[in-house]
Amino acid sequence: xxxxxxxxxxxxxxxxxxxxxxxxxxxxxxxxxxxxxxxxxxxxxxxxxxxxxxxxxxxxxxxxxxxxxxxxxxxxxxxxxxxxxxxxxxxxxxxxxxxxxxxxxxxxxxxxxxxxxxxxxxxxxxxxxxxxxxxxxxxxxxxxxxxxxxxxxxxxxxxxxxxxxxxxxxxxxxxxxxxxxxxxxxxxxxxxxxxxxxxxxx
Amino acid sequence: xxxxxxxxxxxxxxxxxxxxxxxxxxxxxxxxxxxxxxxxxxxxxxxxxxxxxxxxxxxxxxxxxxxxxxxxxxxxxxxxxxxxxxxxxxxxxxxxxxxxxxxxxxxxxxxxxxxxxxxxxxxxxxxxxxxxxxxxxxxxxxxxxxxxxxxxxxxxxxxxxxxxxxxxxxxxxxxxxxxxxxxxxxxxxxxxxxxxxxxxxxxxxxxxxxxxxxxxxxxxxxxxxxxxxxxxxxxxxxxxxxxxxxxxxxxxxxxxxxxxxxxxxxxxxxxxxxxxxxxxxxxxxxxxxxxxxxxxxxxxxxxxxxxxxxxxxxxxxxxxxxxxxxxxxxxxxxxxxxxxxxxxxxxxxxxxxxxxxxxxxxxxxxxxxxxxxxxxxxxxxxxxxxxxxxxxxxxxxxxxxxxxxxxxxxxxxxxxxxxxxxxxxxxxxxxxxxxxxxxxxxxxxxxxxxxxxxxxxxxxxxxxxxxxxxxxxxxxxxxxxxxxxxxxxxxxxxxxxxxxxx
Numbered sequence: 251x252x253x254x255x256x257x258x259x260x261x262x263x264x265x266x267x268x269x270x271x272x273x274x275x276x277x278x279x280x281x282x283x284x285x286x287x288x289x290x291x292x293x294x295x296x297x298x299x300x301x302x303x304x305x306x307x308x309x310x311x312x313x314x315x316x317x318x319x320x321x322x323x324x325x326x327x328x329x330x331x332x333x334x335x336x337x338x339x340x341x342x343x344x345x346x347x348x349x350x351x352x353x354x355x356x357x358x359x360x361x362x363x364x365x366x367x368x369x370x371x372x373x374x375x376x377x378x379x380x381x382x383x384x385x386x387x388x389x390x391x392x393x394x395x396x397x398x399x400x401x402x403x404x405x406x407x408x409x410x411x412x413x414x415x416x417x418x419x420x421x422x423x424x425x426x427x428x429x430x431x432x433x434x435x436x437x438x439x440x441x442x443x444x445x446x447x448x449x450x451x452x
Numbered sequence: 453x454x455x456x457x458x459x460x461x462x463x464x465x466x467x468x469x470x471x472x473x474x475x476x477x478x479x480x481x482x483x484x485x486x487x488x489x490x491x492x493x494x495x496x497x498x499x500x501x502x503x504x505x506x507x508x509x510x511x512x513x514x515x516x517x518x519x520x521x522x523x524x525x526x527x528x529x530x531x532x533x534x535x536x537x538x539x540x541x542x543x544x545x546x547x548x549x550x551x552x553x554x555x556x557x558x559x560x561x562x563x564x565x566x567x568x569x570x571x572x573x574x575x576x577x578x579x580x581x582x583x584x585x586x587x588x589x590x591x592x593x594x595x596x597x598x599x600x601x602x603x604x605x606x607x608x609x610x611x612x613x614x615x616x617x618x619x620x621x622x623x624x625x626x627x628x629x630x631x632x633x634x635x636x637x638x639x640x641x642x643x644x645x646x647x648x649x650x651x652x653x654x655x656x657x658x659x660x661x662x663x664x665x666x667x668x669x670x671x672x673x674x675x676x677x678x679x680x681x682x683x684x685x686x687x688x689x690x691x692x693x694x695x696x697x698x699x700x701x702x703x704x705x706x707x708x709x710x711x712x713x714x715x716x717x718x719x720x721x722x723x724x725x726x727x728x729x730x731x732x733x734x735x736x737x738x739x740x741x742x743x744x745x746x747x748x749x750x751x752x753x754x755x756x757x758x759x760x761x762x763x764x765x766x767x768x769x770x771x772x773x774x775x776x777x778x779x780x781x782x783x784x785x786x787x788x789x790x791x792x793x794x795x796x797x798x799x800x801x802x803x804x805x806x807x808x809x810x811x812x813x814x815x816x817x818x819x820x821x822x823x824x825x826x827x828x829x830x831x832x833x834x835x836x837x838x839x840x841x842x843x844x845x846x847x848x849x850x851x852x853x854x855x856x857x858x859x860x861x862x863x864x865x866x867x868x869x870x871x872x873x874x875x876x877x878x879x880x881x882x883x884x885x886x887x888x889x890x891x892x893x894x895x896x897x898x899x900x901x902x903x904x905x906x907x908x909x910x911x912x913x914x915x916x917x918x919x920x921x922x923x924x925x926x927x928x929x930x931x932x933x934x935x936x937x938x939x940x941x942x943x944x945x946x947x948x949x950x951x952x953x954x
Contacts, residue, residue, distance in 0.1 A: 261826070262746045262750075264746060264747060264750035264779075264783050264786070265746050265749050265750050265753075267750070267779070268749070268750035268751075268752075268753030268754045268757070268779065268780075268783070269749075269750075269753050271753060271754060271757040271776055271779075272753040272754075272756055272757045272760075274757070275756070275757035275758075275760040275761050276757075276760060306742075306828075308826055308828075308829045308830075308831075309829065331749075333741070333742035333743075333745040333746060333749075354742075354745035354746065354748070354749045355745050355748035355749040355752060356749065356752075357752065358752050358753055358755075358756035358757075359756070
């Protein structure tokens, strides 16, 4: 574990600092940055084993940071945090290659586990493809599958209702059934699960 | 004597003098004999009765009288000749005359008797009362009209002496105060004045005594049934012919209903303002959740880190652990403060004003209104003047206005390349302070600007268009003004001007 540097990018000082303390206590060496630009400006990207970044930040947001890292071909895993239950954002982050997408407030153990897994599996694999996921996906009806596809593409219920020409209420029913069948607590987790299934890796 | 006798008219002159007197007299002069036949009829009579002398001479004078005088006149003279019972002779009285055209007129008739050449004659002098009667009738009619107006007024119209004794009491007064005129006239006005306002009445009377009028003074009075009512009072001095103040006239209007309506309106406005705050927070909810998530995340991180340190049990770790826990506490306090601010903002409450530090009010409002805006790339610039006087405001309502303006500004800047919000406070003149909220958004079109603060005017797809109209209501209730002007080079500046003493 030692020798691995975790970089943190978050504009909120308390989150940045406390996360540093958490990772420090867990035995990682930590480098913290208040903005994506600061992080990119220094030598940190070359020494980084794993990046934990907030998604919404002034100047340059987490997605733009991911895109820049992809352009630089840095290769280290990126864990994205968000304070907003913002599905479109989660989808964009995952599609931009995030290893994990964590909603604030998160259990510290969740983050540590995520970091641990990210370090083990590295950037490329983006977590093990779970054979169970394919099975769970098979359990969805055709209509549920349609609704889910729209959900993980970040469409809100209202838009899904319009696109499929069904009522808002029906979308809500499908939505809760999909989450139950997929074993996901929320849409962010659903996105993570679905994107980890091989056929969804674009 | 010789000197004097030269000045006096001689007997021979008397005939000429008589001619002059009777022809220039404005009053009619008629001489009749014992049988009431007209012997003399002067020029003035011709104008009064329309008959010429030729038409009346030797005729019975009763031709100049309407009934019942005409029939009674002969009897009257006969009775007088028999009994000496004078009804008019030497007394004079008001009777009616009859003109040639059959019309009548009021006249004052003085009658005297005398003897000329052994013949008893009666002399009547006729004074026309038409003009006086017309004026009097006019006056009486206008008095009646005024009385009717006073009587039919919905307002209480009362007159009283300077000692406060009621002299007149109209139907409106009876309706408003419940006392009949019989119960009040001649009695002290104090019956309708609450004991604690007795001094106020004395002060009003004192001003009236000095010739002053008091207009639309709002106060309370007590009805006969003990109910307190709100009235608007106007009091004016009543003067006698010499101009001296002898009393006061009071017009009171029952404004209880209006007062209640105002209270209802105030309550409605407070309710509406509250609904607007709830809705503002609703729109802020995701930003607020984010704002709370930050300290909660930090707390959990700190506490977990502390726990890990403790379980390691390593030497020299306790200081570090204490630091971590202190920080956790700090973050818990931060979360608590957000909740507290939110609760104060959302509280359903009576409007209440107190002397507030404008900058503190501003900063708290910014903490609420600017939530999440940094994440959206909005830069906040504060330019707050120091040593501003305290302002008498309802803090929550003024914060509501500022939160509203900040939210509007950040929304307006969403698609702008430069996103800068400048909030400033400064003195705007004697007894005035001003807050300015300037954005770098696209600005406001002229069409919208004209009706910017009207209700239900909006540029937002989902907006109700009540935000700025509520802002205006709040600011104006504080005696202030809210305005919008273009910012340079682009955007809008909203200004809230407030009087220091509300």
